[in-house]
Amino acid sequence: xxxxxxxxxxxxxxxxxxxxxxxxxxxxxxxxxxxxxxxxxxxxxxxxxxxxxxxxxxxxxxxxxxxxxxxxxxxxxxxxxxxxxxxxxxxxxxxxxxxxxxxxxxxxxxxxxxxxxxxxxxxxxxxxxxxxxxxxxxxxxxxxxxxxxxxxxxxxxxxxxxxxxxxxxxxxxxxxxxxxxxxxxxxxxxxxxxxxxxxxxxxxxxxxxxxxxxxxxxxxxxxxxxxxxxxxxxxxxxxxx
Amino acid sequence: xxxxxxxxxxxxxxxxxxxxxxxxxxxxxxxxxxxxxxxxxxxxxxxxxxxxxxxxxxxxxxxxxxxxxxxxxxxxxxxxxxxxxxxxxxxxxxxxxxxxxxxxxxxxxxxxxxxxxxxxxxxxxxxxxxxxxxxxxxxxxxxxxxxxxxxxxxxxxxxxxxxxxxxxxxxxxxxxxxxxxxxxxxxxxxxxxxxxxxxxxxxxxxxxxxxxxxxxxxxxxxxxxxxxxxxxxxxxxxxxxxxxxxxxxxxxxxxxxxxxxxxxxxxxxxxxxxxxxxxxxxxxxxxxxxxxxxxxxxxxxxxxxxxxxxxxxxxxxxxxxxxxxxxxxxxxxxxxxxxxxxxxxxxxxxxxxxxxxxxxxxx
Numbered sequence: 001x002x003x004x005x006x007x008x009x010x011x012x013x014x015x016x017x018x019x020x021x022x023x024x025x026x027x028x029x030x031x032x033x034x035x036x037x038x039x040x041x042x043x044x045x046x047x048x049x050x051x052x053x054x055x056x057x058x059x060x061x062x063x064x065x066x067x068x069x070x071x072x073x074x075x076x077x078x079x080x081x082x083x084x085x086x087x088x089x090x091x092x093x094x095x096x097x098x099x100x101x102x103x104x105x106x107x108x109x110x111x112x113x114x115x116x117x118x119x120x121x122x123x124x125x126x127x128x129x130x131x132x133x134x135x136x137x138x139x140x141x142x143x144x145x146x147x148x149x150x151x152x153x154x155x156x157x158x159x160x161x162x163x164x165x166x167x168x169x170x171x172x173x174x175x176x177x178x179x180x181x182x183x184x185x186x187x188x189x190x191x192x193x194x195x196x197x198x199x200x201x202x203x204x205x206x207x208x209x210x211x212x213x214x215x216x217x218x219x220x221x222x223x224x225x226x227x228x229x230x231x232x233x234x235x236x237x238x239x240x241x
Numbered sequence: 242x243x244x245x246x247x248x249x250x251x252x253x254x255x256x257x258x259x260x261x262x263x264x265x266x267x268x269x270x271x272x273x274x275x276x277x278x279x280x281x282x283x284x285x286x287x288x289x290x291x292x293x294x295x296x297x298x299x300x301x302x303x304x305x306x307x308x309x310x311x312x313x314x315x316x317x318x319x320x321x322x323x324x325x326x327x328x329x330x331x332x333x334x335x336x337x338x339x340x341x342x343x344x345x346x347x348x349x350x351x352x353x354x355x356x357x358x359x360x361x362x363x364x365x366x367x368x369x370x371x372x373x374x375x376x377x378x379x380x381x382x383x384x385x386x387x388x389x390x391x392x393x394x395x396x397x398x399x400x401x402x403x404x405x406x407x408x409x410x411x412x413x414x415x416x417x418x419x420x421x422x423x424x425x426x427x428x429x430x431x432x433x434x435x436x437x438x439x440x441x442x443x444x445x446x447x448x449x450x451x452x453x454x455x456x457x458x459x460x461x462x463x464x465x466x467x468x469x470x471x472x473x474x475x476x477x478x479x480x481x482x483x484x485x486x487x488x489x490x491x492x493x494x495x496x497x498x499x500x501x502x503x504x505x506x507x508x509x510x511x512x513x514x515x516x517x518x519x520x521x522x523x524x525x526x527x528x529x530x531x532x533x534x535x536x537x538x539x540x541x542x543x544x545x546x547x548x549x550x551x552x553x554x555x556x557x558x559x560x561x562x563x564x565x566x567x568x569x570x571x572x573x574x575x576x577x578x579x580x581x582x583x584x585x586x587x588x589x590x591x592x593x594x595x596x597x598x599x600x601x602x603x604x
Contacts, residue, residue: 051477078479092470094534099463107479109464154478 002065004029004193005050005082005162010059012045012217019045021217022059027162032184032194034208034225036201038238041214043197044087047164051084052077064161079108083155084164087197089147091154093140100139100150101125104157121157129153129183145176149183156187163187164195169203181206201225201239213238242458242466250584251454254537255447262443269436277432281507282551284439286544287446288504293527293543294449294536295496300525301534302457303489304469305386309394311521312401313494315511316369317501319405319412322511323352324361325421325429331356332423339413349411358425365498373494377487386472395518402516417512424506435507442503446540449496453536465489526565530572532581541580 005027012020020042027033035043048054050061052074061070069077092100101122105113113121126132129149134142139150148168155163168184169177177200184207188194198204204211205225213221213234221227221234228234245251261283268274275283292314299305326337327348340348354360376397380390408414427434456462467475468482476482505511514520524543531542546568553561576582 053473053477074476075479075481078477084477086474090471090474092467094466094470095463103463103467104478109480109484158479
């Protein structure tokens with residue numbers, strides 16, 4: 001099976017602090033991978049490197065087996081098909097819901113879709129993330145959970161090959177979390193890899209095919225969620241007894 | 242942003258601006274209308290309003306605060322002054338003061354051709370785009386923004402002022418340039434010409450206002466607001482925000498230069514004090530008082546603050562700094578979104594102030 005995103009011996013340093021320490025990780029097309037670990041383990045930094053926001057000191061990031069995106073700009077990486085949702089819902093306060101999705105679907109200053117195709121795509125995505133009724137609502141008026149879905153929709157609208165979700169259910173109610181589980185399951189496709197960073201282990205258990213546990217910038221464990229719960233080291237540093 | 246067709250406050254403002262232009266135009270042919278003195282004041286206010294729109298475009302809609310827009314205002318002003326001097330001396334045969342003062346018998350080479358107005362217009366545009374383009378490219382590429390960018394722009398306008406204070410640069414030095422006698426072959430002092438300049442200024446204000454509104458209502462305007470609200474988010478959706486910011490930044494500089502070209506012929510003098518950091522700071526104050534992120538706010542802010550200043554500089558000049566500071570404090574404390582907030586206060590909700598204060602703060 002083809003590797004969608006390969007993180008190859010990546011090291012990131014902030015001053016003297018080593019946030020990621022020779023981390024290697026391969027995520028396949030068709031899978032949902034959860035990345036777990038305690039605060040400061042390097043989960044978000046790993047996503048920052050993959051999306052071009054933070055530069056790796058050493059190592060490479062390869063997309064789709066062939067494209068080296070280690071030094072590419074954020075916008076080039078996004079246009080290649082690697083997109084992410086941020087930890088804190090990042091939306092545009094001055095725009096309405098529909099405009100957000102359209103920005104995500106157009107995906108660059110150069111227009112790629114006809115206005116008809118764009119409108120269709122926006123409608124589809126709005127239905128998919130359950131915000132069709134709020135299409136013309138200013139984004140600043142949305143509830144926290146709706147903002148999370150809006151950002152997922154924005155990222156989703158360009159039909160990315162690699163979808164990275166940083167804490168998609170943080171601060172959501174149980175019911176909203178259930179809806180997000182259903183959404184992520186629907187998003188899974190043979191030609192797409194989904195990476196989820198999350199602290200909610202029940203959520204992870206419901207969506208993830210495999211789990212990678214990070215600790216101090218390195219891989220501590222890789223396998224199923226069931227095995228992770230049984231792994232002595234993961235329990236020790238993260239899950240607790 | 243609302244569609245233009247249902248944006249009534251904007252339509253009203255545009256109608257008022259056009260009505261003022263029409264009234265001024267009528268006054269040119271009948272002695273009963275607006276006096277030349279008042280027309281001149283209105284024309285200068287219109288130039289300031291154009292300048293405020295230039296700043297609001299990048300500050301209110303793109304999130305980039307410039308405290309050096311006087312630089313571009315100055316470029317427009319200096320180039321139009323050079324044109325007026327050459328043109329005047331051609332018609333009247335009078336040698337400009339600064340040439341006599343420096344004992345020069347011929348113009349420096351960069352004065353060549355400026356007597357031809359379209360060329361002067363081109364020079365102003367090219368110099369403005371070059372300076373704003375290079376500065377913007379270097380800053381935005383290095384991801385300099387926020388308060389750091391504002392400070393650098395302030396330094397830039399200060400450097401330009403120091404340069405212009407030098408007498409040997411061929412721009413009039415610390416005395417600046419004055420003695421503009423002829424405009425397109427017409428004597429500049431005549432009341433008809435004074436009112437005509439005001440008409441042109443007010444009409445160009447209407448044009449810039451409408452142009453900005455159309456830009457903001459377009460897809461490009463949507464991306465500007467997205468850049469303002471979360472630039473990293475937009476970049477990670479595949480957009481090169483550098484190009485977008487650079488384009489709007491240069492456009493804003495051009496509008497500021499246009500304002501300078503309107504202002505200087507009407508006030509009749511230019512000197513390096515136009516490039517003082519205080520003026521550039523004041524532009525931001527007009528916009529903040531009127532309402533940042535609203536085109537109407539920029540126009541109302543620039544007009545009302547400067548009208549007050551015109552009046553007070555005659556009535557009680559020593560009070561002006563205190564009144565301006567008081568206005569700033571009032572705006573920051575009570576109306577974080579400027580005078581535009583006044584319009585949103587509904588009589589049915591006297592406690593509305595609290596709610597308004599929770600809107601996004603100035604960044």
